[in-house]
Amino acid sequence: MIKLYGHELSGNTYKVKLLLSLLALDYEWIKVDLMVGAHKRPEFLALNPFGQLPALVDGETVLADAQAILVYLARQYGGDRWLPLEPLPLAQVVRWLSTAAGEIRQGPESARLYHLFSATNIDIERANQKADFILSQLDQHLTERTWLALAQTTIADVAVFPYVALAGDGQIDLRPYPNVLTWIERVKKLPGFVGMIGIEELVIT
Structure with missing residues (x-):
């Protein structure tokens, strides 16, 4: 199961959610509360040391940066x-x-x-x-x-x-x-x- 770490007000998180929906992919949504600094806590920094949203986990693959995640999802699940x-x-x-x-x-x-x-x-x-x-x-x-x-x-x-x-x-x-x-x-x-x-x-x- 794909896991998407993000926040509902994050436009960068949204672009990943949008592509996941356009590709009809199921995923688990995990909120990282920007308002209380959860993106700077050790458990999230283990996924993305930059402390930025979103992050995506797909099996053993861990990716950060919205544009990079779009590239991965497009090639992995959407093809040409x-x-x-x-x-x-x-x-x-x-x-x-x-x-x-x-x-x-x-x-x-x-x-x-x-x-x-x-x-x-x-x-x-x-x-x-x-x-x-x-x-x-x-x-x-x-x-x-x-x-x-x-x-x-x-x-x-x-x-x-x-x-x-x-x-x-x-x-x-x-x-x-x-x-x-x-x-x-x-x-x-x-x-x-x-x-x-x-x-x-x-x-x-």
Whole structure:
């Protein structure tokens, strides 16, 4: 049985939950309470010495980092459908995994941390500027595309979706980015979609 360690307000945890649901995989949910510092306690640090969520255990395999977990689940259980191995399509997917860990983290994710969790170490003006940049780039990219990387959904979409869809938590208005809003609604209609707090829950069977 797969075990997922995370928190219900963590967007990085959510992207793993979303892929597990899209792949129709059963798993055990184990809450790690960020609010009381459970992610810094020895029992969790044994799984992820970085003290970050999420962590995933699949048999003898222990993985941390949301993007790495998406790669593992896609190849282990989803095959080429979610992460192709041909050089160019693979590179196109990885590009968006990097964007999720880079520009989106610096923009919408940081703004959400500032407003929702009162993170005092974040420069909110810089986060807003980063958010506008990456959301503008996404909107332009999606002008004539259905999905971010390829003609079908991949883990690129799963990696980018959470903190973009949660932009409102960071007081970021998505209305100036109509193609992004259309893409968000498209993701919500995927078979097996599951939501989280801050994202309307819509399940299509």
